[in-house]
Amino acid sequence: MSKMSQSVAARVEELLREQLSELGIEIAKLEPHVIAENMKCDxxxxxxxxxxxxGEPILRVEPDSTQEGSTSWRMFTKDDLPTQ
Known part of the structure; x- marks a missing residue:
């Protein structure tokens, strides 16, 4: 399993906040139970x-491993996701 660094995790959180903001959601007003009910991660x-x-995909995160064993992470926001 690839280990995500704290800086990558912080970037994921930042992108999730941006995506929710673009949906018109006031992040500061979200209560933890609302986040738990509505945010899912597969x-x-x-x-x-x-x-x-x-239920709507807003962010995809993919590992990109090199032969040397290092991993970088590629992130795709809802605008970059392929349509089904």
């Missing part, structure tokens, strides 16, 4: 993740 066997808000 984690796949390749360590990629998709974050959903109210």
């Amino acid at each position: 984690v796949f066997s390749d360590d990629s993740m998709i974050y959903y808000w109210k």
